[in-house]
Amino acid sequence: MEARTIAILGATGSIGTQALDIVRRYPGAFRAGCLTAHGSSDKLFDLCREFRPDVAALVNEPDEIPEDLRGIQWFFGPDSTVRALLASKCQDALCAIVGIAGLDAVWHALDVCERVLLANKEALVTGGELVTKKAVEKGVPLLPVDSEHSAIFQCLQARQGNPVKRLLLTCSGGALRAWTKEAMYRATVRDVLAHPTWNMGGKITVDCATMVNKGLEVIEARHLFDMPAEKIDVVIHPQSVIHSMVEFEDGAVLAQLGMPDMRGPIGYAMGYPNRLPYDATPLDFAALGHLDFAAPDPVRFPCLGMAVEALKRGGSAPVILNGANEAAVGAFLREQIPFGRIAEVIDAALQCVPVTPIASIADVYTADAAAREAAKAELGMRN
Numbered sequence: 001m002e003a004r005t006i007a008i009l010g011a012t013g014s015i016g017t018q019a020l021d022i023v024r025r026y027p028g029a030f031r032a033g034c035l036t037a038h039g040s041s042d043k044l045f046d047l048c049r050e051f052r053p054d055v056a057a058l059v060n061e062p063d064e065i066p067e068d069l070r071g072i073q074w075f076f077g078p079d080s081t082v083r084a085l086l087a088s089k090c091q092d093a094l095c096a097i098v099g100i101a102g103l104d105a106v107w108h109a110l111d112v113c114e115r116v117l118l119a120n121k122e123a124l125v126t127g128g129e130l131v132t133k134k135a136v137e138k139g140v141p142l143l144p145v146d147s148e149h150s151a152i153f154q155c156l157q158a159r160q161g162n163p164v165k166r167l168l169l170t171c172s173g174g175a176l177r178a179w180t181k182e183a184m185y186r187a188t189v190r191d192v193l194a195h196p197t198w199n200m201g202g203k204i205t206v207d208c209a210t211m212v213n214k215g216l217e218v219i220e221a222r223h224l225f226d227m228p229a230e231k232i233d234v235v236i237h238p239q240s241v242i243h244s245m246v247e248f249e250d251g252a253v254l255a256q257l258g259m260p261d262m263r264g265p266i267g268y269a270m271g272y273p274n275r276l277p278y279d280a281t282p283l284d285f286a287a288l289g290h291l292d293f294a295a296p297d298p299v300r301f302p303c304l305g306m307a308v309e310a311l312k313r314g315g316s317a318p319v320i321l322n323g324a325n326e327a328a329v330g331a332f333l334r335e336q337i338p339f340g341r342i343a344e345v346i347d348a349a350l351q352c353v354p355v356t357p358i359a360s361i362a363d364v365y366t367a368d369a370a371a372r373e374a375a376k377a378e379l380g381m382r383n
């Protein structure tokens, strides 16, 4: 069997490097034909040396390409990811860019790839209806990489046509799960980046601490599984062992479990419908002893409710939530604002930016720009 060619978009990130771990393990099954990054040129050069893609891209053009990598076709600049993807002619694309910056790549991957493996949840939060409609029209499967959605996708394999009563997304609670509201407001970047169970990129780790991440995932689930907001619930589960669950009409609940390791869901999407073994740590139930559950606290984690409300409002509301969050998280990571301001900025943007219909990708970018403007105004920042 010939190896499937895969484009790893966001190859230098947390998801990208773990996907390359799977490629490394199964050289006969996968070949990384295209690797892209934003500015981490040295890291990308090392990956290119090891994986020898046909095509590579960096948004920020480096001073020079090392001599031994000049046989690779290189692309630079803001649209370099998409140009590299198109030139590579890869069969699959793993979309692992962070933020709405990855939407364009997802959109174009649906034109040229046989399968799109989706980690970039913000692409669905912002372009949800357009992206899923295009995937159906093109007959391209959108395979979830996010652990909760991979779990639900796996549980749904046992559905056999039966209606689903509700989806249950589990949530670790993030680094500040047990903090008081007052202490949370002043939490530092270091406090927030110390995630208890998952090791991930900076932006998503902050999103876990605010629970914006779980809100984005409710919206992601709505689009991936065509499920109304009313049928998607969130439960806090600090051990992150149950990755998510599906409840059926007869009261049966199916869950997917495993140690928290993203190579599980990444490998499942890459190998689908086959399961690829990797060196997963087996679950030891006796050592775990207990699995805990709690309802999310709406007072300390208001962003989850804001996201669900934005989903219910529809139109550009989720785009506004996402854009304001990206702006606020950027400012927090640069240590310009306290952690507690993130929720205030999102709330302010949702209050003041008018919600408009989304009929095209251009409409998405217009709403995103308006949200970022509103966030800056709320923060008293200039361009």
Ligand code: NDP
Binding pocket: 009, 010, 011, 012, 013, 014, 015, 016, 036, 037, 038, 039, 040, 041, 059, 081, 095, 096, 097, 098, 099, 101, 119, 120, 121, 122, 145, 146, 147, 198, 199, 200, 201, 202, 203, 204, 262
């Ligand atoms: P990282 O920040 O670790 O990596 C992001 C990747 O995207 C890097 O390769 C980065 O390049 C590249 N990138 C960033 N900005 C741009 C841009 N404007 N244009 C092109 N490339 C860009 O993120 P994660 O891997 O943590 O997350 C990626 C996506 O997967 C996110 O949407 C996240 O929500 C989702 N996800 C992540 C999980 C995880 O465990 N990390 C779990 C579930 C979902 P460079 O290194 O050069 O900056």
Ligand code: MG
Binding pocket: 146, 147, 148, 217
């Ligand atoms: Mg997740």
